[in-house]
Every structure is written in C-alpha cells, then in structure tokens.
Amino acid sequence: xxxxxxxxxxxxxxxxxxxxxxxxxxxxxxxxxxxxxxxxxxxxxxxxxxxxxxxxxxxxxxxxxxxxxxxxxxxxxxxxxxxxxxxxxxxxxxxxxxxxxxxxxxxxxxxxxxxxxxxxxxxxxxxxxxxxxxxxxxxxxxxxxxxxxxxxxxxxxxxxxxxxxxxxxxxxxxxxxxxxxxxxxxxxxxxxxxxxxxxxxxxxxxxxxxxxxxxxxxxxxxxxxxxxxxxxxxxxxxxxxxxxxxxxxxxxxxxxxxxxxxxxxxxxxxxxxxxxxxxxxxxxxxxxxxxxxxxxxxxxxxxxxxxxxxxxxxxxxxxxxxxxxxxxxxxxxxxxxxxx
Ligand code: PHE
Numbered sequence: 001x002x003x004x005x006x007x008x009x010x011x012x013x014x015x016x017x018x019x020x021x022x023x024x025x026x027x028x029x030x031x032x033x034x035x036x037x038x039x040x041x042x043x044x045x046x047x048x049x050x051x052x053x054x055x056x057x058x059x060x061x062x063x064x065x066x067x068x069x070x071x072x073x074x075x076x077x078x079x080x081x082x083x084x085x086x087x088x089x090x091x092x093x094x095x096x097x098x099x100x101x102x103x104x105x106x107x108x109x110x111x112x113x114x115x116x117x118x119x120x121x122x123x124x125x126x127x128x129x130x131x132x133x134x135x136x137x138x139x140x141x142x143x144x145x146x147x148x149x150x151x152x153x154x155x156x157x158x159x160x161x162x163x164x165x166x167x168x169x170x171x172x173x174x175x176x177x178x179x180x181x182x183x184x185x186x187x188x189x190x191x192x193x194x195x196x197x198x199x200x201x202x203x204x205x206x207x208x209x210x211x212x213x214x215x216x217x218x219x220x221x222x223x224x225x226x227x228x229x230x231x232x233x234x235x236x237x238x239x240x241x242x243x244x245x246x247x248x249x250x251x252x253x254x255x256x257x258x259x260x261x262x263x264x265x266x267x268x269x270x271x272x273x274x275x276x277x278x279x280x281x282x283x284x285x286x287x288x289x290x291x292x293x294x295x296x297x298x299x300x301x302x303x304x305x306x307x308x309x310x311x312x313x314x315x316x317x318x319x320x321x322x323x324x325x326x327x328x329x330x331x332x333x334x335x336x337x338x339x340x
Contacts, residue, residue: 002043002046002047002050002054002058003058003061005043006043006058006061006062006065009033009039009040009043009065010065010068010069012033013029013032013033013034013039013069013072014069014072016029016032016033017029017069017072017073017076018072018076020076022080023077023080023081023084026073026076026077026080029073030073033069034066034069034070034073040062040065040066040069043062044062047059047062104338107337107338107340108340109329109337109340110317110320110321110323110329110340111210111313111314111317111329113340114237114313114316114317114320115192115210115212115313117236117237118190118192118212118233118236118237118311118313119190119192121232121233121236121237122188122190122214122233125188125229125232126188127188127189127190127214127216128179128183128187128188128189128190129189129190129191129192130175130178130179130182130189130190130191131175131191131193132169132172132174132175132178132191132193133169134168134169134193134194134195134196135162135166135167135168135169136166136167136168136169136174137165137166137167137174138165138166138167139165140169140174140177140178141159141167141169141170141171141173141174142154143296144174144177144293144296144297145173145174145176145177145252145253145293145296146252146253146290146292146293146296147252147253151252153250153251153252157170157171157197158170158197158198158199159197159198160196160197160198160207168195168196169193169195169196170195170196170197171195171211171213171310172191172192172193172195172211172212172213172310173213173253173308173310175189175191175193175213176189176191176213176215176253176289176293176297176308177293177296177297179191179215180215180217180294180297180298180299181297181298184299185217185218185299185303185304185306186217186218186219186304187215187216187217187218188215188216188217189214189215189216190212190213190214190215191212191213191214192210192211192212192213192313193210193211193212193213194208194209194210195208195209195210195211196208197209201327203273203274203324203325203326203327204273204274204276204326205326206314206326206327206329206330208330209312209313209314209326210313210314210317211310211311211312211313211314212310212311212313213308213309213310213311214229214233214308214309214310214311215289215306215307215308215309216229216306216307216308217289217294217299217304217305217306218304218305218306219303219304219305220305221288221304221305221306221307222288222305223256223288223307225307226286226287226288226307226309229307229309230260230284230286230309233284233311234262234284237316237320238265238319238320242262242263242265243262243263244260244261244262244263245260245261245280246258246259246260246261247259247261249285249286249287251285251287252290253287253289253290253292253293253308254286254287254288254289254290254307254308255287255288255290255291256287256288257285257286257287258285258286258287259282259284259285260282260283260284260285260286260309261280261281261282261283262280262281262283262284262319263279263280263281264278264279264280264281264319265281265319265320265322266318266319266322266324267279272324273324273325274318274319274324281315281319282312282315283311283312283315283316283319284309284310284311284312285309285310286307286308286309286310287307287308287309288305288306288307288308289305289306289307289308294306314326314329317329321340
C-alpha cells in the first residue's frame with residue numbers, strides 16, 4: 001500500500017519538477033513534495049503504523065525516492081540559475097579596455113581669478129598687496145575711519161557684532177588703517193578680502209562677499225590721480241569700453257567722496273535683478289582720504305594726501321561673467337564652478 005503511494009508521489013513529483021517553468025515554481029514544487037510538511041514527510045509519518053519487518057524496506061525505498069527527487073530538483077535548479085546568470089551577463093557588462101573616466105582637476109574660483117588679475121595690475125603700478133584679519137576691532141572698522149560711535153554711517157553697514165569690541169569686518173577699509181600704520185607715507189597698497197554684512201540674502205546681496213580696497217598716499221595727490229587710476233583699473237578689468245558715471249557719494253573716511261557706477265553689463269542698460277532694474281551697478285566707491293583718517297594713523301594731513309577706493313570684487317565678477325545671481329558664487333555647485 002504505502003509503496004504504491006510512494007511510487008505515485010515520486011512520479012507526480014518528477015513530472016512537476018520537469019514541468020516547473022520558473023525558479024519560483026520549482027521552489028513551490030520542492031516545498032510541496034520535499035518540504036517539512038510535504039508529501040514525503042507525510043508518508044514517513046505513516047511508517048510508525050507498519051510492521052517492523054516492513055519498516056526497513058519501506059524506509060529504504062523512501063530514502064531512495066527522496067534522494068533521487070532531491071537530485072532532480074538540484075539539476076533543474078542549476079539550469080534555472082545558469083539561465084538567469086546568462087541573461088544578466090548579456091545585458092550587464094563593462095568594457096575593461098575603455099579608458100578610465102578620470103578625475104577632473106579643480107579650477108580657480110572666478111573671484112580668485114579676477115582678484116589675481118587686479119593684483120597683478122596694481123603690482124605693476126607700484127602697489128603692495130596687503131592682507132588683514134576678517135575679525136576686526138571696532139576701532140579699525142569704524143572709529144579710525146572717522147565713523148565714531150553713534151555716527152549714523154554705522155547704520156549703513158549692518159554689522160555682525162562679536163564680543164569684546166570685535167566684529168566681522170564690514171568692509172576692507174580697516175586694512176587702510178593697518179596699511180598706513182605699517183608702511184607709513186608715501187604708500188600705495190591694495191587689500192583684497194572677504195567682508196561680512198548682516199543682510200537679507202537675495203540675487204544681489206550676500207552676507208559674505210569680496211571687496212578690494214586700494215589706497216595711495218603721497219604729496220600732491222589729487223582727484224586727477226584718482227580718476228587716472230580708476231580708469232586704468234577698469235580698462236584692465238573689462239578689456240573693453242564700459243560706460244561709467246561718477247556721482248557724489250558719502251563715506252565718512254573720504255572727502256570728497258564719489259560713487260563710480262558702470263552701466264550694467266548683464267542687461268546693457270534696460271534693467272535686470274542684478275542692477276535692481278536701474279541699468280547701473282555701483283562698483284567703485286572712492287574719494288580723497290579724509291584728514292581725520294590720516295591723522296588717526298599718525299600721518300600729517302598738511303603734508304600728505306591720498307585717494308582710496310573700495311572695489312566690489314564680487315559685483316565685478318558678476319558683471320564680467322554675466323552671473324545673474326550672487327548666490328551661485330558661494331554655492332559650491334560644480335555645475336557652476338566647472339564653467340571657469
Ligand atoms: N568701505 C566702503 C564700503 O564698503 C567703500 C569705500 C572704500 C568708499 C574706500 C570709499 C573709499 O562701503
């Protein structure tokens with residue numbers, strides 16, 4: 001009896017194994033016949049009802065059937081695995097003879113490029129390049145520049161205040177103070193650097209940006225000298241004719257003071273977000289150094305005079321490369337940086 005059932009199960013299982021069309025179907029067959037609750041396991045439970053002399057022969061037969069089914073199953077399973085692997089190999093492959101994609105070398109940030117160009121230009125005109133700290137004293141950033149406490153001009157520059165009379169410099173002008181004390185008159189210096197203002201960020205305002213300060217102190221320095229150097233500077237930077245205009249400008253550390261504007265190179269005049277729809281961009285505030293500033297640095301204003309300017313380096317870079325949003329510059333976005 002039990003032998004008959006066993007033969008039946010064996011031939012059904014064999015047929016099912018060869019009929020299984022997928023690996024999953026095959027696994028279902030295995031569970032059905034060879035699994036812990038499968039048909040063969042069910043039969044072996046019935047063995048306990050057999051007479052002892054039958055047990056041995058039926059047990060042997062059961063093992064044979066089980067082993068042979070397991071073998072069939074393994075063969076079929078191996079065939080499915082191989083087919084799956086072949087299919088994968090047919091679609092997924094790499095050509096090991098291709099050249100490697102390589103690492104792209106970095107490039108110099110556009111701000112740094114322009115800064116270096118201007119440095120070269122001024123060095124060729126006899127100027128020294130100076131550096132100053134980004135954390136400054138209130139005195140260097142304001143007082144020594146003729147902006148005493150409670151002077152309304154302090155409100156023109158929204159300041160990040162630190163403790164102990166320190167602040168993040170709001171402009172590169174404190175390097176004027178350091179330069180005058182370090183070099184003494186006569187002097188020609190520029191000071192490029194990072195400055196900070198507590199401002200709302202938008203397409204044309206960043207809390208962190210770059211300026212390039214310039215100063216020349218000598219006997220008989222006049223507005224004519226200032227204009228000459230500013231024109232040389234702009235010609236060197238833009239390598240083309242740019243339309244400029246001079247307006248009176250107020251800065252406590254220069255007298256007279258000017259705002260040198262250039263016609264917006266992004267829109268060419270009609271107005272865009274960068275020029276706040278005015279067609280002009282403030283680029284170069286400048287003027288003759290105020291006697292108080294000279295005096296504060298120990299220079300006699302009766303003997304020496306000079307000019308100073310504070311170039312908006314970040315603005316300049318935006319003009320030069322037609323960048324319409326200041327936020328790109330510090331974004332670290334490779335899609336942007338790769339273009340330089
Ligand atoms: N330090 C001024 C500013 O950041 C710019 C400036 C520099 C104006 C030198 C005149 C002379 O607003």
